[in-house]
Amino acid sequence: MTMSKLNKVLMISLLVICTLWLVVPFTMAVLWSLVDPSQPWTADKLLPPAMSFYRWIDMWQNSSLKSALFTSYALAPSAAVLCLLLAAPTAFALGRFKFPGREVAKTLCLLPLVVPPFITSIFFSSVLFQLGFTGWRFGAILFAHAVLFLPYAIRILTVSFEQVRQEHIDAARDLGASHWARFRVAYLPALKPGIFAALLIVFIQSIEEFAIAFIVGSPSIVTIPTLLFSALGQDFVRPNAAVLSLILVVPNVILMLVLEWLLKSANPTLSSGKG
Amino acid sequence: MGGKSLLKRLLLTAAALTVGTTAGFANDLSGMSWDQIVSQAKEEGKVTWYVWHLKDDLRRAIQSFEEEYGIDVVIPEGTDTGNNEKLLAERNRETGDIDVFAASSDAFQTLDASALFSPLTMLPEDDGRVSEFGGLDGGDYIRAYWGNQTGIAYDPAQVDETALPQTPEEIAQYWDAYPNKFGFNYQNGGSGPSFYQNVLRVISGKDFSNGEVTDEKVSALQSGFDFFNEHAENYLITTSNSDSITRISDGELAMAPAWEDHLSGLQKRGQVRKDIKFYIPEMGMNGGGNGVAIPRNAENPAAAAVFINWLTSPETQTAFNRDFGTAPMNEAADDSFALVPAAQRKFRAEWAAQPFQNKVADLFIDNVIFER
Incomplete structure (x- = not known):
C-alpha cells in the first residue's frame, strides 16, 4: 500500500471514529429527551415506545433553567474580569521586581488552593454574611469568585509578566513612548496569552463553582451547577438530564468557537519577535 | 467603609466564627x-423549605397548603450537602434564608439540634407525630415527615408471587434455582446494605440495636459471610439503588432490594415498568426517614410552624402515602395506598446502631465483596 493510500485509509477511519464519537452520544441524548412519561424506554426496545416533546416543554417552563443560564453566563465573565484586575498588581510585583522572599511569596499565593472546598465555602460564605454582603447576592457571589480564584490568575499573570522583555520596554522608552504606549507595544503582546488563559480558567472555575454560589445565592439566585446538582443528583431522571445537557451544549459550543478564535489571535511567538 | 473599620469587622467576624455564638434570635x-x-x-x-429530594413533585404536593393558608411555599433548588453547608454557614446570621430544614435521619445525627433549631413545642398536641425514626431521637426539635422502607422489588412476570422468599434460607434456595436473577448493591444507596445487614443479623442471631463493637459480635458475623460466599456464583452485585430497579425493569434481574418510595417514584415518572412489585420479607428489612426542623434564625418562624403542622398531619401523611408511596409518619394516617399491604409493615426493622453498622459494612466488603 502506498503512503498516500495509507493516509487516505487512516483519514477515513479517523473521520468515521470522530463521527461515531459525536453522533452516538448525541443521538442517545436526543432519543432519551423525547421519552414520553407514559411509557418507559427499557433495554429490550430499540427506540422509545412513546415519544413527545413533553420533557422539553416541561423543563423549559417549570425549571429554573432560564434564570440559571442568565446568572451563570453573566457571573462567570464578570468574575473573570474582576479577578484579572485584582490579580494584576500582585502579578506585576511578583513578575517584574526582584526582592528577597519572592519565591516564598509566589508559593504563598497558591496556598489557598490546597484548603478543602468544603471548609472554604462554609467559612468564606459565613464571612460574607457577617460582613453584610447579602443585600446584593449576585454581587456577593461575584466578589467571592473573584477573590477565591485569585491564585490561578496571579500565578498565570506572574509568568506572563516575567516574559515581558526589558529591551522592548527600554526601546519603547528610548523612542519616546508614553506609559500607555509602552504598555501597548512592550507589555501587552507578551501578556496577551496569559490574560486569555487567566480569564478562561477563572471563567471555568466560576461557572462550575457550586458551594458558595448555592450558600450565598439560594433561594433567590440559581446558577447552572446548582441546577445540575439538583437535577442530576438524588432525583436523577434520565430524560430530564438529557434535555438539560442538550440545552447546555449550545452556549458551550459557541464559547469553544470564540475561544479558538481568541487563542489564534494570541500567538506568543508573534508577539515576542522570536519565531 | 474605611480600611481600618473593614479590618475591624473582619477580625470581629473571625472571632465570632471561632466562638460559634448562638445568640438569642x-x-x-x-x-x-x-x-x-x-x-x-x-x-x-x-415559608422557604430547604428539602433535598423530589423537589419538583413536592412543589406540586404543597399547593394544597398554599391554598388552605394563603402562605407561599418556596422550595429552592439544591442538594443535601449543599443545604447542610448553608445551614452551618448561616448559623450566626441574625436572619437566615432557611425557614424549614429537611434532612435524613443520618444527616440530622451530624448536627447539634439544640444549638441550631428552635423547639417545636408550639405545635398543637398530636400524639401521632413521630420524632424517633431511622435510629434518631429528634426530641423537641425534629419531626419526621417522610417514612421510607426497604424491601425486595420483583418482576411478577418472572417470580412466583405465591412463593416469595421470606428468610435467608429461602432466598438462598431462590439464588440456586435461578442463578444471577437476584442482585443487590453494597454502596450508592441503602437498599442493598439493608438486605445484607438483615441477613447477617438473622444468621448470626445477634442484637444489632446496640452500637457497641465487640469481638463476640464480630466473630458471630462469620457464619453470615460464609452464607454469602457459598452462594456467590448465583447472585449479582449492582452499582446503586437505581441500578437494581432499572435492571429489573429491563428484564435482566427478577428480584433486588429497593426503597419503596424510590420504586414508586420511578414508576410514577415513567422511568421503570409499572408492573414491578415490592414486598417486605419476614426476616425484616430496615425503615428510614426524613425529618424537618426550624432553624433558630428562621425569617418566618410562625409560617414554618404552621407548615410543619400541616406536613406532619394525618391528612398530609395519607396523601404522601398515596402519591409517593411513603410510610406515613403520623400514626393516625391511612397507609392503604402503599406498595405493600399494611400487614407487612410489622417486618420493618431498624438500622443497626453506630458504630457497629459501619463495622458490619466494612467487614462485609472485606469478607464478601473482595472475595468474589
Missing part, C-alpha cells in the same frame, strides 16, 4: 397561642 414563638401563631404566619405570608 427575635423569632421566639413561646407564649403565643396556636391561633396567634397561625395569624402571624398569614402575615408572614411565605
Whole structure:
C-alpha cells in the first residue's frame, strides 16, 4: 500500500471514529429527551415506545433553567474580569521586581488552593454574611469568585509578566513612548496569552463553582451547577438530564468557537519577535 | 467603609466564627397561642423549605397548603450537602434564608439540634407525630415527615408471587434455582446494605440495636459471610439503588432490594415498568426517614410552624402515602395506598446502631465483596 493510500485509509477511519464519537452520544441524548412519561424506554426496545416533546416543554417552563443560564453566563465573565484586575498588581510585583522572599511569596499565593472546598465555602460564605454582603447576592457571589480564584490568575499573570522583555520596554522608552504606549507595544503582546488563559480558567472555575454560589445565592439566585446538582443528583431522571445537557451544549459550543478564535489571535511567538 | 473599620469587622467576624455564638434570635414563638401563631404566619405570608429530594413533585404536593393558608411555599433548588453547608454557614446570621430544614435521619445525627433549631413545642398536641425514626431521637426539635422502607422489588412476570422468599434460607434456595436473577448493591444507596445487614443479623442471631463493637459480635458475623460466599456464583452485585430497579425493569434481574418510595417514584415518572412489585420479607428489612426542623434564625418562624403542622398531619401523611408511596409518619394516617399491604409493615426493622453498622459494612466488603 502506498503512503498516500495509507493516509487516505487512516483519514477515513479517523473521520468515521470522530463521527461515531459525536453522533452516538448525541443521538442517545436526543432519543432519551423525547421519552414520553407514559411509557418507559427499557433495554429490550430499540427506540422509545412513546415519544413527545413533553420533557422539553416541561423543563423549559417549570425549571429554573432560564434564570440559571442568565446568572451563570453573566457571573462567570464578570468574575473573570474582576479577578484579572485584582490579580494584576500582585502579578506585576511578583513578575517584574526582584526582592528577597519572592519565591516564598509566589508559593504563598497558591496556598489557598490546597484548603478543602468544603471548609472554604462554609467559612468564606459565613464571612460574607457577617460582613453584610447579602443585600446584593449576585454581587456577593461575584466578589467571592473573584477573590477565591485569585491564585490561578496571579500565578498565570506572574509568568506572563516575567516574559515581558526589558529591551522592548527600554526601546519603547528610548523612542519616546508614553506609559500607555509602552504598555501597548512592550507589555501587552507578551501578556496577551496569559490574560486569555487567566480569564478562561477563572471563567471555568466560576461557572462550575457550586458551594458558595448555592450558600450565598439560594433561594433567590440559581446558577447552572446548582441546577445540575439538583437535577442530576438524588432525583436523577434520565430524560430530564438529557434535555438539560442538550440545552447546555449550545452556549458551550459557541464559547469553544470564540475561544479558538481568541487563542489564534494570541500567538506568543508573534508577539515576542522570536519565531 | 474605611480600611481600618473593614479590618475591624473582619477580625470581629473571625472571632465570632471561632466562638460559634448562638445568640438569642427575635423569632421566639413561646407564649403565643396556636391561633396567634397561625395569624402571624398569614402575615408572614411565605415559608422557604430547604428539602433535598423530589423537589419538583413536592412543589406540586404543597399547593394544597398554599391554598388552605394563603402562605407561599418556596422550595429552592439544591442538594443535601449543599443545604447542610448553608445551614452551618448561616448559623450566626441574625436572619437566615432557611425557614424549614429537611434532612435524613443520618444527616440530622451530624448536627447539634439544640444549638441550631428552635423547639417545636408550639405545635398543637398530636400524639401521632413521630420524632424517633431511622435510629434518631429528634426530641423537641425534629419531626419526621417522610417514612421510607426497604424491601425486595420483583418482576411478577418472572417470580412466583405465591412463593416469595421470606428468610435467608429461602432466598438462598431462590439464588440456586435461578442463578444471577437476584442482585443487590453494597454502596450508592441503602437498599442493598439493608438486605445484607438483615441477613447477617438473622444468621448470626445477634442484637444489632446496640452500637457497641465487640469481638463476640464480630466473630458471630462469620457464619453470615460464609452464607454469602457459598452462594456467590448465583447472585449479582449492582452499582446503586437505581441500578437494581432499572435492571429489573429491563428484564435482566427478577428480584433486588429497593426503597419503596424510590420504586414508586420511578414508576410514577415513567422511568421503570409499572408492573414491578415490592414486598417486605419476614426476616425484616430496615425503615428510614426524613425529618424537618426550624432553624433558630428562621425569617418566618410562625409560617414554618404552621407548615410543619400541616406536613406532619394525618391528612398530609395519607396523601404522601398515596402519591409517593411513603410510610406515613403520623400514626393516625391511612397507609392503604402503599406498595405493600399494611400487614407487612410489622417486618420493618431498624438500622443497626453506630458504630457497629459501619463495622458490619466494612467487614462485609472485606469478607464478601473482595472475595468474589
